[in-house]
Amino acid sequence: MPVPMIQGNVTIVDTPGIGDNDQEDVARRMMNYLQNALAVVFIINVANAGGVQNDRLVRIIKHTRDSMTGQMFCFSPEDTLFVLNKWDSIEDDEENEEFFESTKTKLQTIWREVDDRHILKLSAIKALKQNIYKTMFANFKRTLQEVITKNKNKRVEVHLEFLKSFLEKYTDISSTKLEEAEQEMEEICNKRTLVQEELSKREKVKQQADKDLPRIIDRFLEVVTDNLYQHINTDDFKCKMFKGTEKITRFYIETELNSHINKEIIDWQNANIRNIFQTSFIEKIRHRFSATGTRLRVDDWKTDSMPRESDTGLLKWNIWDRFGYFIDLINFDKCREKAFQNNLRQFSKGKLKENVSEMGTNVIENEITTLMKTLQKEIDTLKMKECTILEDYRKCDVKKVALMSLKKKISRLNASFIHIENMYTV
Template identity: 30%
Template sequence: MDPRSAGPRYFHDDDDVYKSSDVLLYSRTSHDVSSYISLQKETIDCFENIKTLLTDKHFIKHVKPCKKERKRIQEELDRNIRDLKRRDGSIVFAGETSSGKSSIINAILGRKILPTGILPTTTRVCRIRNSEKLMISVRDKNDEEVRDPIPVSTTESMAEQLKTLAKTLDTRINYVDISLQVPFQQGNLTIVDTPGVGDIDQTNMAKLMMDYLPNALAFVFVINVPSAGGFQKDRFIPILEKVKESLDEMVSFDHEDVIFLLNKWDTLLEDDEQKIYFEDTKKRIRSIWKETKPTRILKLSMKKAFEEHDEMFNCFKNELIVLLEKNKERRLKVHVRLIKSFVTECEEIVSPKLEYAKKTAGTSETALKEAQSNISKLEKIWQKESLNIDASVNRFLDEVTNQFHGYIHHPHFKSLLLKDLKTSWRLKMGSDLNAQIKRKTKLWEDTHINQIYEETFVKNIDKELRRICGPLADSLIKGFKVPFYIDNKIIKVIIPSAISIAGGVVITVFLLQPNVALGVATTGAVLSGLAAFGYIDNFETVCKKAIDVRLKNLSKTKIKKSLNERYAKAIKSNIQNALEEMKTEIDELRKEALNDYSNMLSYMELNDKLFECQKDIHNIEQKMLNRLD
């Protein structure tokens, strides 16, 4: 007998509820199964490729440098792969024991296949798949075959075999796979009848059902109305709680894909009682499962004599059609979409960087050679100035000595000192003069030392630096980073702002020398005593002579010697530090020039890998479309 004629193609054998004309007749052939497995494997391979990409050094550096984020992505990929390996698109019927799940599924199939009755009849997870061949297969908890498949010739003999299996005590059997022609089950959709949650002696069956729930793409929760309103804490509520606990693992599940069937509605005889119960139940369900659509909380009675039976069943049929249509190939679609989203996100990071790298670094070796040439010129300046440190220090000391000597021996300096001494008197004049000389020379040092340093050292290399670095700063060596900018960094680094040249130290050294000290005494108390007898000059003349004594002792040779002893080491150290920093930045610039070219190659490699992922995804999508055509 041709199995395709083994029963009418309706949901229900009496009521024209769901004819084959409502959907395309789809046959689950061996080719169809193998093509799905092939697509499943290709999609898993895509995830594995992304996992490999996560460990790629270029990906880590340029796309996802954060270790925590990579770990999170890794965990998501593993979760997605686990979900994708769940081959079936399961529409799971769940509820408490004897709520009528099996009877409803039989009505959907249009024939009595699953055992039904007042006592618990579903003792295993029954998975119903569309196929041209009638077949029963029994599997263990690892989804491995326990025995050879059982071929059957008619749906009647299939029903008898299933009734026998329900009574068998073989504890190895966890799953019963039922293959028959089910026109409305397109793609890899599978209708699953699960053992109910019931009394304590049915704990094992309940656990079997709970363990299977995370495999679902959609649920039909069957609520047993006569059983305390269907919401017993030890029965229906635990099912919903289990689903909620499993949501993280149910990557392909949409919270809206749930139908609540209030079965055995005919047991509520009073219209008022029915209305109040229905409204209360809807509120309770919405409070437990907020995403529930109002149209998916439905009344149902499987008693044909109940006058509202046809209308109720049609409402359920229409919602089920929508659910089935939405979930055709859903698991593949969800994961392909997730891969596309990830790859697109990565491309949005890599593509602009690649374009920028192409524009800046260029693809020719000419740009790189030009950059390296300019870097070499900078390095030559560094080498030249490093060899000339002693000469630079000496040049600085000569210039300070000349300018300082010229300043203190200028008539204007002497006139300033005389002017300040007008308010002094003979006994205090010597100390006042020393104080004035120290104050004025410190002021000169504060305003001239750094300026002379810049003039004698910085400007010697500034012109060369500008000639070389100027074009680099303007063009950024076609994108290569210039680590220093002339106006904002070079001069600031080289000016010895960190050196504290204590103003007046040079002068103090000379003022403490014996011959100068004698001059101070002469202009002090001794001169005051001689003046009383008329043997000395007037006060102004005394002041001029005191100034001359001090300034005469400050020769260029002595000034330079003092400066050299005090400051040459500090200035030399400052120059060396500035040049070392310049050398470090030259090395960084050379490294950056090479890195930018290397980065461009890294971006190109990453871009190629992402392109391959996109191409693989596109091929999978095309094959999915062909499967459903």
């Protein structure tokens, strides 16, 4: 329609007959549309039984008034217009004024917020024909334009306030989430650093153990050998070996002493190797594995018998040595002493080291192997943990990038909002 006041995307909603009982659906749709309205205009036909009818218009007005409560975003009840149409049907001036005052009173009773300036006279048929009605129509247009402009600006203000609140809220949320993501990434980096430090410690311990432990084992065997060598060369050892040999014949004394020495060496190893390892070497090995937190356990080490002569070559008797005993059969003590010394000559430090290495090396290597397996298991576990941490970091980084992008979009929206807000506040 070529009407200036309804140009610019303005829509007029006409609902004829909403007072009829058979027009309930029309009435319901009108009520639902009210929350979108910039202006509400009641057209009252003053030629129809006095205008404001209690059984019809009053019911509509009350229903409309109740529907506005809490639902109108940009329209206030005081902005409602009441147009008394067909005013030309009241010809008597005195009756005209009395009727107008009576109608205002009724409307103010029904619609408490009504503004007297919004109760207007009009004659739609004669609005463009007679000056008096032209003035009425001009007054109606001006008042309607004021209401529309006021509520249009109010609608903009409501939407701007909503957008402002929305943008502020989500700016805070995005900033908080971004800070949380950055903090989470920092925590993940710290966790990774700790895992890498522990992993590096264990790998260094493993490398150092591979390098140093063979030397420690060799040194341990040397210490055991030195202790055993000193033991078999003491007077107490010789007395112990001679004990109970008085009744043995000179011809068999060397065999008996050989048996005594073998047994004593076995007993000494069972009684002392563990103690030597614990007192002299276990702390060195523990130091190598200190980064792993692995507890070093040394089981009881025992051996049932010395290696056989055929295995070691230590106890073989030269036939010429045996023959020497026949030369001095007359002196038993001298014969026994010579047999003992001949036995001891077979146990040099080198031979003793070969003897103790079979048991000592196996036991230590078994323990070290257990420790190395435990250490490798911990290294593998730490590597898996590092992979998990890296995956967590990747996911967190994806989230951070998304939040940064969202924050930039919200920032651009804020800039646009400020521009729009300045346009409407100027």
